[in-house]
Amino acid sequence: MNERPRYSIVAPCFNEEVVLHELYRRICQVMDQTGEPWELVLVNDGSRDRTPEIMRELHAADPRVKVVDLARNFGHQIAVTAGLDYARGDAVVIIDADLQDPPEVILQMIDRWKEGYEVVYAVRTERKGESWFKEFTAKLFYRIIYRITDVDIPLDTGDFRLMDRKAVEAIKRMRERHRFIRGMTSWVGFRQTGVHYVRERRFAGETHYPFRKMLKFALDAITGFSYLPLQLATYLGFTIAGLSGVAALLVVYARLFMGTAPFYGQATTLVTVLFLGGVQLITLGIIGEYLGRIYDEVKGRPLYLVREVLGFDEEETTKEPRQTTEDGGRRTKDD
Numbered sequence: 284m285n286e287r288p289r290y291s292i293v294a295p296c297f298n299e300e301v302v303l304h305e306l307y308r309r310i311c312q313v314m315d316q317t318g319e320p321w322e323l324v325l326v327n328d329g330s331r332d333r334t335p336e337i338m339r340e341l342h343a344a345d346p347r348v349k350v351v352d353l354a355r356n357f358g359h360q361i362a363v364t365a366g367l368d369y370a371r372g373d374a375v376v377i378i379d380a381d382l383q384d385p386p387e388v389i390l391q392m393i394d395r396w397k398e399g400y401e402v403v404y405a406v407r408t409e410r411k412g413e414s415w416f417k418e419f420t421a422k423l424f425y426r427i428i429y430r431i432t433d434v435d436i437p438l439d440t441g442d443f444r445l446m447d448r449k450a451v452e453a454i455k456r457m458r459e460r461h462r463f464i465r466g467m468t469s470w471v472g473f474r475q476t477g478v479h480y481v482r483e484r485r486f487a488g489e490t491h492y493p494f495r496k497m498l499k500f501a502l503d504a505i506t507g508f509s510y511l512p513l514q515l516a517t518y519l520g521f522t523i524a525g526l527s528g529v530a531a532l533l534v535v536y537a538r539l540f541m542g543t544a545p546f547y548g549q550a551t552t553l554v555t556v557l558f559l560g561g562v563q564l565i566t567l568g569i570i571g572e573y574l575g576r577i578y579d580e581v582k583g584r585p586l587y588l589v590r591e592v593l594g595f596d597e598e599e600t601t602k603e604p605r606q607t608t609e610d611g612g613r614r615t616k617d618d
């Protein structure tokens with residue numbers, strides 16, 4: 284029977300063969316200072332390089348390293364979810380494997396946790412090695428999310444955070460498919476505080492978050508925590524309908540009292556029809572985004588599938604990470 288860890292470090296990995304050894308070394312260096320038992324839960328998110336082999340080597344050399352090998356690439360947020368499902372610590376830390384988030388900050392998080400805070404998030408005061416476009420879009424995204432959602436999501440924070448077991452269990456009950464972990468963490472509440480740090484350059488390798496993935500991530504965040512796009516479509520419809528009504532009255536007035544209408548020609552009609560058609564398509568697109576997410580939810584497929592786990596007791600690898608749902612249903616270990 285493995286000793287129950289006080290702390291769990293969850294690190295999702297996708298093609299991170301060049302950083303895994305350094306990640307392990309720095310995590311050990313930091314966590315050994317606590318003098319308490321800990322575990323490092325490495326989640327392989329369908330890597331195509333030597334990442335899974337290196338994970339097995341690290342586990343063989345140090346049983347504190349646990350491995351969750353997913354059946355394919357399910358995405359960063361799902362990989363984090365798998366790590367949270369398997370993590371056993373009283374406090375769980377989420378950290379990216381690329382070492383842009385310095386493991387040394389974990390000690391500050393632990394200090395705040397011991398003061399009584401149940402969620403300790405890391406606030407980026409500086410982002411080294413990132414383009415002006417990446418910094419600008421990131422700041423813009425966080426401020427838009429802060430304005431349009433009812434959840435108080437702290438500015439300039441990522442998934443790098445520590446959560447008490449109570450907060451982890453609350454998030455494990457939330458099984459939506461299009462996940463925004465930092466928003467979910469804010470939604471569950473509890474006592475929360477932040478620590479400030481400088482985000483470093485990536486230790487090695489290339490980013491796995493190109494613009495296309497960042498855009499999808501932003502859409503998941505907005506649709507998951509705000510109805511504003513749907514409300515904007517409604518407001519836009521009322522606005523155009525109102526303007527059309529005013530325009531119709533003006534045309535009637537012009538024909539009755541000015542003798543000839545100042546609006547004539549097919550060009551005006553064509554532009555008006557194309558404008559209204561564009562507005563309708565945009566509105567349908569917004570509705571389609573929400574409808575597609577509803578469709579994904581009602582299919583009821585598991586969030587992820589696991590190929591192999593290493594370092595967990597048999598009873599832990601077969602247990603259901605989610606408790607009985609409100610309607611009496613159950614979830615399997617692959618959920």
